[in-house]
Amino acid sequence: MAHQGAALTKMRKPGCLPCRDRHLRCDRDVPSCSACRRSRQPRRCEYAGAALRVRPSVYTERVRVRGRASNSQASDDTAVRAEAADEADEADEADARSTTTIAVSSISSPRVDRDRATDAVSTSRAQQQTSLVPRLSRWSPIVSLPRHVVANPGDAELFEFYIRETGVWLDIVSPTCFFSETVPRLALHDPVLFSACLSYAARIRALTGALDPAQGELYGSRAIEALLSTLSSRSRSDNGDNDNDVLCAAVVILRMAEQFSEMQEDMQCHLMGASSLFARNPDHALDFDDAVAFWVYKRQSIRMAVLNEEPCEMEEMDVDVDVDVDVDRQWLAPVSDEAWANRATYLFARACSVCWDATLADAARAARLLELHRLLAQWHERVPATYQPWARYQAPDDPFPTLRYVSTWHVVGWQYYYGAKVLVALHRRPQDTNTTNTDTTTPANMLALGRYMEAEVLEPTRVLCGITMASPAFGATINGTAIIAWLGQVFSHRDDQTRLLTFLQDFMQRTKWPNATCCDKLQRIWSGEAQSWVQ
Numbered sequence: 001m002a003h004q005g006a007a008l009t010k011m012r013k014p015g016c017l018p019c020r021d022r023h024l025r026c027d028r029d030v031p032s033c034s035a036c037r038r039s040r041q042p043r044r045c046e047y048a049g050a051a052l053r054v055r056p057s058v059y060t061e062r063v064r065v066r067g068r069a070s071n072s073q074a075s076d077d078t079a080v081r082a083e084a085a086d087e088a089d090e091a092d093e094a095d096a097r098s099t100t101t102i103a104v105s106s107i108s109s110p111r112v113d114r115d116r117a118t119d120a121v122s123t124s125r126a127q128q129q130t131s132l133v134p135r136l137s138r139w140s141p142i143v144s145l146p147r148h149v150v151a152n153p154g155d156a157e158l159f160e161f162y163i164r165e166t167g168v169w170l171d172i173v174s175p176t177c178f179f180s181e182t183v184p185r186l187a188l189h190d191p192v193l194f195s196a197c198l199s200y201a202a203r204i205r206a207l208t209g210a211l212d213p214a215q216g217e218l219y220g221s222r223a224i225e226a227l228l229s230t231l232s233s234r235s236r237s238d239n240g241d242n243d244n245d246v247l248c249a250a251v252v253i254l255r256m257a258e259q260f261s262e263m264q265e266d267m268q269c270h271l272m273g274a275s276s277l278f279a280r281n282p283d284h285a286l287d288f289d290d291a292v293a294f295w296v297y298k299r300q301s302i303r304m305a306v307l308n309e310e311p312c313e314m315e316e317m318d319v320d321v322d323v324d325v326d327v328d329r330q331w332l333a334p335v336s337d338e339a340w341a342n343r344a345t346y347l348f349a350r351a352c353s354v355c356w357d358a359t360l361a362d363a364a365r366a367a368r369l370l371e372l373h374r375l376l377a378q379w380h381e382r383v384p385a386t387y388q389p390w391a392r393y394q395a396p397d398d399p400f401p402t403l404r405y406v407s408t409w410h411v412v413g414w415q416y417y418y419g420a421k422v423l424v425a426l427h428r429r430p431q432d433t434n435t436t437n438t439d440t441t442t443p444a445n446m447l448a449l450g451r452y453m454e455a456e457v458l459e460p461t462r463v464l465c466g467i468t469m470a471s472p473a474f475g476a477t478i479n480g481t482a483i484i485a486w487l488g489q490v491f492s493h494r495d496d497q498t499r500l501l502t503f504l505q506d507f508m509q510r511t512k513w514p515n516a517t518c519c520d521k522l523q524r525i526w527s528g529e530a531q532s533w534v535q
Contacts, residue, residue, distance in 0.1 A: 018043045023333050147188045155198060158211075158219070159184070162201040169475035170256060170296055172408040173341045178292040183249055192226045196250040199223035203257040207512040223254060245293075248277050252296045259300065262514045263307055271300055275313055295342050299412075302349055303482045307518070309534050311353040340383050341413035347375055348416035348423075355427045365427070372424050379417060387413060399495045400466035411467060411476040418464040419483040422490075425456035453490075461487045462496070469503050478513050485518035486533060489525050497526055 015026025019035050026033050028047075036045040150156045167180035176182065187194040199219045206216030227250060255270035274297045298312075305312040335343075354360065354368045391404040405411050464487065468480035481504065488500045501519060508515040524530035 016045045016047050158198045158201040162197040166201050166204055172412055172475040173338050174292045175338055190246055192230050193246055193250045195223040195226040196253040200253050200257040249293045252293050255300050263517045298345055305352040306482045306486050309356050311357045312349040337386055338409040341409040344413045344416035348420040351420040351423045355423055369424055369428050376421055399499050400462050402470045403467045404470055408473045408476045411471045414467050415480040418460045422457050422460050422487055457490055488522050
């Protein structure tokens with residue numbers, strides 16, 4: 001016990017900044033730790049100051065915090081947050097004093113019908129977690145640019161709609177509200193990001209009837225023109241890394257708007273563009289704590305992988321780790337609460353690739369499925385207690401249980417956990433599931449297979465449906481629709497089928513989220529007209 005206590009005490013000491021960025025265990029050796037010495041790329045082994053509560057920005061030499069002395073750790077943290085908020089407010093005020101009001105190039109001032117502005121799609125800011133101070137320091141090269149003030153009423157209405165509604169849908173795994181708070185601030189300095197926000201908001205307004213569809217298309221065209229212009233000139237920019245970060249955020253926003261199309265109409269242009277941009281910067285791979293835009297992109301690519309039964313692109317997630325690093329320790333290292341949802345996202349993406357890669361040999365597939373099964377069990381065993389539902393009950397007329405969670409990333413984490421669990425269970429062979437005989441025609445094996453399907457496939461799918469349907473957050477609900485639609489193939493009971501189909505159709509009618517293709521596929525499979533999802 002004494003040895004264990006000493007080990008825990010040692011683990012509490014923070015490692016060097018490169019090891020913390022890479023989620024590696026640091027031995028704190030001087031002048032350079034062993035991980036930094038063995039790294040294939042030169043790394044500067046340095047440690048954060050004791051008073052700092054954030055990592056130094058990659059764009060600024062040091063984060064300066066004028067903290068006040070305090071008697072408790074809690075008051076120290078409060079002082080740091082208040083100091084950062086004051087500095088942000090002072091910067092905004094100084095920026096506003098030095099800024100003249102100019103008109104943003106707009107599309108003949110499109111009018112937003114206020115009488116029709118009450119959309120069926122509604123998300124309340126109260127549903128989000130209390131926002132932390134947006135971390136703008138790493139974007140300092142952008143915020144140093146001249147800021148404009150929106151002078152066009154139509155643009156202002158759409159930008160407000162993005163801030164209050166559509167941006168929130170992207171923040172389902174961001175306690176700092178990156179897309180609904182940080183991105184709007186950055187957008188006032190960057191025309192590409194601003195155009196992307198307006199295009200996304202205009203797309204939703206047009207679908208719900210609050211904006212002329214022709215005007216919505218013009219906003220989309222303007223965003224693409226701004227994006228292409230920046231891409232063509234980025235080679236002449238001295239701020240390539242920062243431009244890439246801004247472009248990544250803009251492209252995933254445009255992809256979100258692009259997703260509001262049925263499968264046969266979705267060209268996936270922005271999804272492919274995002275893949276290209278993220279492939280140029282692999283540093284975010286397996287950064288479960290940060291890289292908000294990357295994980296939005298990964299969830300967007302997962303959706304298409306499920307709908308098309310195809311592998312999920314994993315090239316940008318292949319990390320180069322030292323051979324002597326304990327991968328399990330890296331995987332299970334302490335991370336933030338929301339990072340566990342990103343870990344589950346990673347597991348589901350791996351499950352898609354293992355199950356639907358036609359080039360994978362049977363032996364390799366079986367080995368990877370077994371490894372995935374182990375990692376999923378570890379995730380379930382070690383996930384924080386905060387991920388437990390605050391309510392769980394079964395309505396008499398509902399075949400699916402109702403589960404409610406405190407945070408949206410808890411919903412996302414369980415969506416991908418149960419989705420991966422069922423996907424792996426469906427593709428594992430009988431000998432991989434503790435069945436000694438592959439002959440399923442004998443009564444004993446038929447009963448064993450039935451019990452296996454109920455415990456490993458049907459029950460988790462019902463739980464997943466209940467989690468997704470009970471979520472009040474629109475972004476979390478749409479994140480799970482493709483998964484529950486695909487898994488709905490396993491339902492043979494009429495009650496399960498009717499409940500799922502009714503939900504998908506009603507949700508599509510209320511929100512304009514494209515579920516028509518999924519509903520059609522489910523009906524054809526359940527009726528026996530089709531034998532598979534992709535048929």
